[in-house]
Amino acid sequence: MAxxxxxxxxxxxxxxxxxxxxxxxxxxxxxxxxxxxAGKTLALIGSSGSGKSTxxxxxxxxxxxxxxxxxxxxxxxxxxxxRSLRPLRSRIQMIFQDxxxxxxxxxxxxxxxxxxxxxxxxxxxxxxxxxxxxxxxEVGLSADWLDRRxxxxxxxxxxxxxxxxxxxxxxxxxxxxxxxxxxxxxTQVQIIQLLKNLQAAxxxxxxxxxxxxxxxxxxxxxxxxxxxxxxxxxxxxxxxxVNPQQPQTQTLVAAAEHFKKAxxxxxxxxx
Amino acid sequence: xxxRSKLRYLLAAVIAMNAAILLAGFIAPYDPTEQNRMLAYxxxxxxxxxxxxxxxxPFVYAQKADFDGYHEDVTQRxxxxxxxxGSGYKLLGFIPSTRHLFGVASPTQIFLFGxxxxxxxxxxxxxxxxxxxxxxxxxxxxxxxxxxxxxxTVSGYFGKWVDESLMGSAELFLxxxxxxxxxxxxxxxxxxxxxxxxxxLIICVIGLIGxxxxxxxxxxxxxxxxxxNYVVAARxxxxxxxxxxxxxxxxxxxxxLLTQAALLVPQYIAAxxxxxxFGLGISEPVPSWGxxxxxxxxxxxxxxxxxxxxxxxxxxxxxxxxxxLADAIHHWLQSHSI
Amino acid sequence: xxxxxxxxxxxxVLLVGVSILCFGLTEFAPGSFFDEMRLNPQxxxxxxxxxxxxxxxxxxxxxRYGRWAASVVHGDFGYSLAYNAPVAPLLWARAKNTxxxxxxxxxxxxxxxxxxxxxxxxxxxxxxxxxxxxVSSFLISIPEVVIAIALLALAVRSRAIPVGGMVSLNAEDLxxxxxxxxxxxxxxLPVSILVLSGVAVxxxxxxxxxxxxxxxPCIQAARxxxxxxxxxLFRHVLPLAAxxxxxxxxxxxxxxxxxxxxxxxxxxxPGLGPLILDATLARDLYIVIGAVMLCSVFMLAGxxxxxxxxxxxxxxxxxxxPDAA
Numbered sequence: 013m014a015x016x017x018x019x020x021x022x023x024x025x026x027x028x029x030x031x032x033x034x035x036x037x038x039x040x041x042x043x044x045x046x047x048x049x050a051g052k053t054l055a056l057i058g059s060s061g062s063g064k065s066t067x068x069x070x071x072x073x074x075x076x077x078x079x080x081x082x083x084x085x086x087x088x089x090x091x092x093x094x095r096s097l098r099p100l101r102s103r104i105q106m107i108f109q110d111x112x113x114x115x116x117x118x119x120x121x122x123x124x125x126x127x128x129x130x131x132x133x134x135x136x137x138x139x140x141x142x143x144x145x146x147x148x149x150e151v152g153l154s155a156d157w158l159d160r161r162x163x164x165x166x167x168x169x170x171x172x173x174x175x176x177x178x179x180x181x182x183x184x185x186x187x188x189x190x191x192x193x194x195x196x197x198x199t200q201v202q203i204i205q206l207l208k209n210l211q212a213a214x215x216x217x218x219x220x221x222x223x224x225x226x227x228x229x230x231x232x233x234x235x236x237x238x239x240x241x242x243x244x245x246x247x248x249x250x251x252x253x254v255n256p257q258q259p260q261t262q263t264l265v266a267a268a269e270h271f272k273k274a275x276x277x278x279x280x281x282x283x
Numbered sequence: 284x285x286x287r288s289k290l291r292y293l294l295a296a297v298i299a300m301n302a303a304i305l306l307a308g309f310i311a312p313y314d315p316t317e318q319n320r321m322l323a324y325x326x327x328x329x330x331x332x333x334x335x336x337x338x339x340x341p342f343v344y345a346q347k348a349d350f351d352g353y354h355e356d357v358t359q360r361x362x363x364x365x366x367x368x369g370s371g372y373k374l375l376g377f378i379p380s381t382r383h384l385f386g387v388a389s390p391t392q393i394f395l396f397g398x399x400x401x402x403x404x405x406x407x408x409x410x411x412x413x414x415x416x417x418x419x420x421x422x423x424x425x426x427x428x429x430x431x432x433x434x435x436t437v438s439g440y441f442g443k444w445v446d447e448s449l450m451g452s453a454e455l456f457l458x459x460x461x462x463x464x465x466x467x468x469x470x471x472x473x474x475x476x477x478x479x480x481x482x483x484l485i486i487c488v489i490g491l492i493g494x495x496x497x498x499x500x501x502x503x504x505x506x507x508x509x510x511x512n513y514v515v516a517a518r519x520x521x522x523x524x525x526x527x528x529x530x531x532x533x534x535x536x537x538x539x540l541l542t543q544a545a546l547l548v549p550q551y552i553a554a555x556x557x558x559x560x561f562g563l564g565i566s567e568p569v570p571s572w573g574x575x576x577x578x579x580x581x582x583x584x585x586x587x588x589x590x591x592x593x594x595x596x597x598x599x600x601x602x603x604x605x606x607x608l609a610d611a612i613h614h615w616l617q618s619h620s621i
Numbered sequence: 622x623x624x625x626x627x628x629x630x631x632x633x634v635l636l637v638g639v640s641i642l643c644f645g646l647t648e649f650a651p652g653s654f655f656d657e658m659r660l661n662p663q664x665x666x667x668x669x670x671x672x673x674x675x676x677x678x679x680x681x682x683x684x685r686y687g688r689w690a691a692s693v694v695h696g697d698f699g700y701s702l703a704y705n706a707p708v709a710p711l712l713w714a715r716a717k718n719t720x721x722x723x724x725x726x727x728x729x730x731x732x733x734x735x736x737x738x739x740x741x742x743x744x745x746x747x748x749x750x751x752x753x754x755x756v757s758s759f760l761i762s763i764p765e766v767v768i769a770i771a772l773l774a775l776a777v778r779s780r781a782i783p784v785g786g787m788v789s790l791n792a793e794d795l796x797x798x799x800x801x802x803x804x805x806x807x808x809x810l811p812v813s814i815l816v817l818s819g820v821a822v823x824x825x826x827x828x829x830x831x832x833x834x835x836x837x838p839c840i841q842a843a844r845x846x847x848x849x850x851x852x853x854l855f856r857h858v859l860p861l862a863a864x865x866x867x868x869x870x871x872x873x874x875x876x877x878x879x880x881x882x883x884x885x886x887x888x889x890x891p892g893l894g895p896l897i898l899d900a901t902l903a904r905d906l907y908i909v910i911g912a913v914m915l916c917s918v919f920m921l922a923g924x925x926x927x928x929x930x931x932x933x934x935x936x937x938x939x940x941x942x943p944d945a946a
Contacts, residue, residue: 074519098521106519114512116531128520181520455638458924460879460916467901467909468646553764557883560766561898579770580887582777582784592774595767606762 014050014215015085015103015184017071021045022080022090024066040066042241044080048234050184053211053218055228055249057264058238064221067238068189071219072106073097084185102132102181109190111170115162121148121173122158128180147176152206168199172206179210185217192227204231226268229253237261290611296604304413308372311407312386312393316568317370319392319402322346324588325353327397330363345391361387397590399578409593412570417601419486419571420552424544426490427551428497432533432540435501440509440528450502456495465492465554469563478569485564489554497543501536508535538616545609549602556598572598628928632921639917640693643910644686693914699907703900708911711896716878716915718787719885719892723877725808726815731870734820738827742835743854754828757821765818769887772814782809785889811888815881823869830865834858863934871927879916 022044027035041063048054056064070077073089082090084103092100105128108114115124125144129135135143145155151172162170171191178186188207192200208231210216222228225235229249236246239260245252256262303310325348330341341363344355367386374380387393396405438449469488476484508514514531522530552572558564559573566574572594579585579592689699698708741750760768776784783789789803834840835858843857878893885894893912900908 072519074515101519101521106516108512108516110512114516116511116513118534127517131517131520131522131526177516455635455642458635458917458920459639459642460876460913460920462882463879463897463913463916466882466898467643467913549762549764553766556764557766561886562902576766576770579774585770585774586778589774592770595770599763599767602764602767603759603762606758610758 015217016050016083017048017054017104017185017217017219018081018083019044019046019067019071020081020083022067022070022077022082024070024075024077039241041070041077044238044241044243046234046236046243046246048185048217048219050217051211051215052234053220053232054234054236055220055222055225055232056236056238057222057225057228058260059223059264061240062238063241064223064238065189066241068106068187068219068221072104072187073101074106098132102128103183104185104187105178105181105183106187106189107171107174107178107191110194111167111174112163114174115170115177117161117163120159120161121153121165124162124173125158125177125180128177132181134181143180144176147179148173150179150210151176152202168195168202171195171199171203175203175206175210179214182214183216185219187219187221189221190223191220192222193224200227204228207231224268225253225264229268237264287615290608290615293604293608293611297608300601300604301417304410304417305375307407307410307414308374309380309382310384311404311410312367312369312383312395313404313407314370314372315403315408315411315570317403319398321348322392322394322398322402323400325394325398325402326588327590328392328394329355330393330395343387343391343393361391363387363393396593397588399575399591400584405575405590405593408570408575409572409597412572412575412594413597415482415565415569415571416552416555416573416598419482419489419555420548423486423490423493423551423555424547426486427493427547428540428544430491430494431497431543432501432536434494435498435536436505436528436533438498439502439505440524440532446502450499453495453498456492461492462554465489465558466561466563468492469558478565481565485555485558489551489558493547493551497540497547500539500543504536504539505532508532542609542613542616545605545612549605552601552605553598556594624932625929628925632925636914636917636921640690640910640914641686643913644689689910698911698914701900701905701908703903703905703908708907711908712893712911712915715891715893715896718890719878719881719894722808722811722885722890722892723815723881726812726819726881727873727877729812729816730819730823731873733816734823735827735866737820738824739831739854739859741824742828742831743850745832745835750828753824757824760817761821761825763818765814765883766887768817769814769884772810772817773887776810783807784810787891807890811881811884811890814884814888819873823873826869827862827866830862831858834862837861860934864931867927867930867934871923871930873923874926875920875923877923878919 022041023039024041026038026040028038044063044067046054046056056067058064066075069075070080070090071082073082073092077090080090081088084100087100089097089100119127122141122144125147126140129140129143134140141158144158148155148158153169153172153176157165162173165173171194174191192203195203204227207218211218218231220228220232232249234246235249235252236243237252237258237260238244239258244258245256245261252261253265253268256265325346328343328346330343331339332341333339342360343363344357345359345361346353347356363385364387365385366382368381369383369386371379371381385393392404394404394406396409399405399408434449434453438446465488469485472484472488509532511531514527517527517531555564555571556573556576559566559571560577562574562577564573565571575591575594584591692699696709698712700706701708701711704711737753741753744750773784776782783806785807787804787807788800789807840853840857840861843853848857881890881892882894882897884890885892886898889895893915897909897912899905900912
């Protein structure tokens with residue numbers, strides 16, 4: 013059963029302290045609104061500091077938005093406390109940019125994938141192990157590698173394990189915060205393919221965060237461009253790319269042109 | 284790996300040293316409080332391994348006091364016996380036994396390190412004193428690191444005003460002259476206590492004064508671990524604060540704690556020794572390396588009865604081994620984390 | 622400038638905190654100066670309570686602290702019960718002796734340790750490094766108590782240098798240079814103990830920080846240009862390595878008054894050490910508090926001076942970069 017994601021008027025500001033002086037306020041996100049239908053993908057594009065990560069963290073409730081609403085399926089989650097949020101956490105999961113820091117390097121692959129199940133107290137030890145094994149296979153790795161330490165895998169493999177971990181609780185929505193940015197081109201292509209397959213298999217809804225339009229253009233149905241904490245333009249991907257209205261969008265589209273060619277070449281090489 | 288084997292040797296040395304001290308009752312031939320007024324300040328008994336005929340089972344001569352010192356009385360030989368019967372004691376504090384590692388038949392005595400002003404065997408006192416000194420060092424270190432871990436973790440994890448106030452008091456403690464404060468605090472507590480009470484008091488005082496520096500180190504580790512993405516991710520799975528601390532944050536501090544432990548133990552052993560040296564620590568008749576050394580404050584003792592410096596040697600050996608261990612742990616951790 | 626002002630305020634706050642801590646501690650300590658007197662049947666309880674009132678010891682804690690703090694600001698550190706004299710002159714006389722000892726020791730320690738550390742680091746793995754490394758490794762692991770006793774034994778047995786006190790018995794007969802020489806001879810033992818205990822720390826610290834700098838990319842680049850070894854050392858490496866060395870220097874400064882208790886007592890040097898030891902054993906609390914406060918002042922001043930030096934030497938701190946200090 014797929015799940016939609018609607019964000020309405022999301023705002024979040026940060027206070028930075030300078031010792032005893034008065035603090036400065038940074039408006040990271042202001043009045044952000046978008047809607048992702050169930051099973052579709054929306055990419056939130058913008059340059060550094062545009063507020064994309066803040067939106068991502070608020071949606072996953074790693075931070076609390078100052079104002080606005082977040083509708084996960086039919087449930088509004090922006091105001092919930094930790095206890096009521098816990099069962100809902102399994103519906104939406106996040107994948108981070110750098111797999112080396114998002115997973116404890118001392119843990120084995122199986123410990124990492126099983127951790128969400130352990131925290132949510134699902135299943136017996138054996139059941140968790142089996143689930144971890146099947147997830148490893150699903151993301152394209154061998155189940156024999158379950159007991160290897162994380163730092164023994166390559167970057168691309170680590171990101172696959174991060175995806176497996178995110179899938180452990182059978183979420184309906186995945187937020188990928190620059191998940192492709194740390195990978196080289198050919199690995200990016202492979203991961204994008206994996207994500208496509210997973211989306212089809214599990215009817216997942218994706219929220220992609222990226223600064224690179226070209227990398228995500230093939231994966232996403234909808235596009236929203238962010239600048240200085242606000243969404244300046246959004247709509248179906250094809251329309252935006254073909255006819256960018258705002259100057260920020262135009263810059264991003266132009267930068268993506270070079271990627272298209274490289275992407276095509278890489279896809280030809282890995283096919 | 285060279286580091287690992289070095290670490291193993293040092294760990295073995297530490298364990299052996301502590302084990303020997305623990306088995307003081309067995310290894311020491313005499314009771315540490317047994318006095319022989321006739322044999323005060325006797326020099327170390329010479330153990331002879333050979334005689335005019337060649338190699339011989341180890342034997343000693345009796346020592347006779349004379350006007351100009353002690354001489355060996357060569358009229359009678361006494362063999363050194365191993366696993367000899369001697370005065371009663373309790374091994375490890377609860378197993379009664381009378382067997383000692385070595386000894387000689389009465390009426391002679393074998394003083395490997397000579398005797399002190401009351402004719403007590405220095406070697407036995409050294410071993411028994413070691414129990415006190417090493418235990419004091421280890422326990423005080425444990426107290427310090429326990430306090431430091433709790434304070435550092437709470438301070439680094441929960442932040443804001445908790446952090447500010449805890450680190451403020453840490454800075455306060457750090458701006459005190461540690462040693463003066465130690466002496467001052469100790470001296471302002473009751474001076475005449477039973478040995479057990481004095482021991483507990485000493486380790487509490489030494490342990491509780493030194494919490495500030497390790498606490499800051501632990502806090503640093505906790506601060507950097509707290510913001511790591513895998514901690515954030517685990518929170519995203521619904522992990523509670525306790526789970527996060529236990530599973531991801533505190534294990535990061537283990538390296539720091541281990542190095543600090545190896546550094547603090549010798550410092551605290553020395554601190555107890557100095558306190559006892561000044562009469563502020565363990566007092567007579569319970570031996571401790573510190574109060575054994577205080578006899579050396581009289582220059583004539585220092586000059587004429589050199590064997591009484593044995594506790595200083597014991598302190599040195601202990602200290603050197605622990606420092607090397609700290610170095611080895613430090614290098615091992617560095618190479619391990621890469 | 623603002624940075625320094627903040628540090629100064631912080632130091633003053635800490636000082637006040639230390640004084641409160643000390644005062645509170647003495648209040649909660651069981652036993653007082655008059656316990657011995659109480660045991661003496663010839664002194665009546667009325668006399669004792671009269672004495673207590675005279676010294677103001679029967680007032681509540683807060684009032685006592687307030688009065689003491691007010692008088693400290695005027696330079697009056699209270700009254701010693703045992704010596705029956707004001708504390709401040711007593712402290713100051715002894716503190717001067719301690720400072721003489723420790724500053725001389727610190728000078729010698731740094732004069733030996735600093736160049737040795739730099740030399741060790743620049744000849745990494747060479748003979749100097751190996752020898753200096755093992756010696757300092759060994760020295761650092763020996764407790765100060767042992768070094769003190771060993772050197773004392775050596776001095777007493779060899780009778781080469783005078784032991785105990787600051788001047789010889791015939792001090793009044795000596796004039797000018799002979800007097801100085803006499804004091805220097807008496808300083809020899811305690812200074813040697815302090816130097817032997819401290820030089821290893823300095824050498825290792827300096828060596829470690831210089832090594833770290835030598836591996837830095839900017840130095841590698843300079844070597845790539847073919848820069849001469851001496852020039853590189855003085856103009857490039859040392860300024861970068863100065864930061865941790867200055868911190869250690871400040872730390873040494875901080876310990877000028879408080880780090881020599883043991884040495885003074887064992888070597889018989891008439892400094893603050895023996896004074897505070899006797900005072901604590903006699904429960905003469907104003908001396909103890911005064912001595913601890915004086916030491917804390919030095920510690921805070923030492924740290925402050927280190928901050929000033931860091932500010933002067935490291936442009937990164939002046940610019941306000943957070944990760945430089």
